[in-house]
Amino acid sequence: MKFTIMVNEGPYQHQSADSALQFARAVLAQGHEIFRVFFYHDGVNNGTRLSVPPADDRLIQKEWSELSKEHDLDLVICIAAAQRRGIMDEAEAKRQGLDADNIIEGFRISGLGQLIEGGIEADRTVVFGD
């Protein structure tokens, strides 16, 4: 079965960011397919590579990044929400005349249409948020 997962909260603030990651792992472990993971609202903060939690804590962004590499996941950050919160890839940072980008490998930035397409294409859409 094909899943789309929506993540509406950022890491460390709300457990839903952890829950979404655990759920995604379980979906893959059960042999299902993840069509797309869409990050919206503060959920876009799951895609920064500049987080430095204490050494004994989890690094959620890196866990998504590695899961993406392992399973060829499509991790999409909403561009409108990302621009508001300062999550940038190289092209977008350049376009906006900013001096840095901060997106972690495995994520891409795109429009809200990707969420709707995810809802249409997947058999199940599951939302994690506050």
Add this chain to the structure above:
Amino acid sequence: MATKKFMFVNRKAPYGTAYALESLEVVLISAAFEQDVSLAFIDDGVYQITKGQDTTGIGQKNFSNTYKALGDYEVNKLYVEKESLEERGLTQDDLMDLVWEDEDDDWAEKPSIIMVSRSEMADVMAEQEVTLSF
């Protein structure tokens, strides 16, 4: 692309958090994808469509007019739960007059707000294929 029944569930008041504003952006995009779109306003979500919103005192943009534009995008099924209004001391008169123009009826202006009871809202929710909540 296939058409699915999408429902956007609004349960939070505007301005206190960004959920109402950003969910409205998703609704507009879903209309561009020509999906069968419904909105549900329950609990504090009913405050999103009250009339007379004035944000001059809080430094945020008033986005309530965007709800009035939904009809132009053929988003014209805005289900509002009577019990949620009543619990908050509100009636339909406290809500914006949201309408759409029916192309098949000589562009007659028709109400977009559909008042439903709690159990009718449950029925509408049960018919959906994709439910997004914010």
Add this chain to the structure above:
Amino acid sequence: MAMLHIVNKSPFEKVSFRSCLNHAKAGDSILMIEDAAVGAIDGTSFSEKLKAAMADKTVYVLGGDLAARGLSEDRMIDGIKSVDYAGFVDLTVENETTQSWL
């Protein structure tokens, strides 16, 4: 069409859980995750309301969330089923749609 309702708010703090119970239909399933897990405990100001819903709906709790909050499964309302993340995925497959009561 059966629906899986996912609740993540404590019934003692927010109205989301009550709202979910007010809208879930007979034959639906309800899964408590994150802070909502505390709603699984018997003998609370909320437990009678949940028991009433269990007459025609099946209620599950994510076991890890209950344990994380220092609550053991033997304090759960009789009939609530504890699942892990694999069980969570199964519930989303068994029900045609899901709705998160954020």
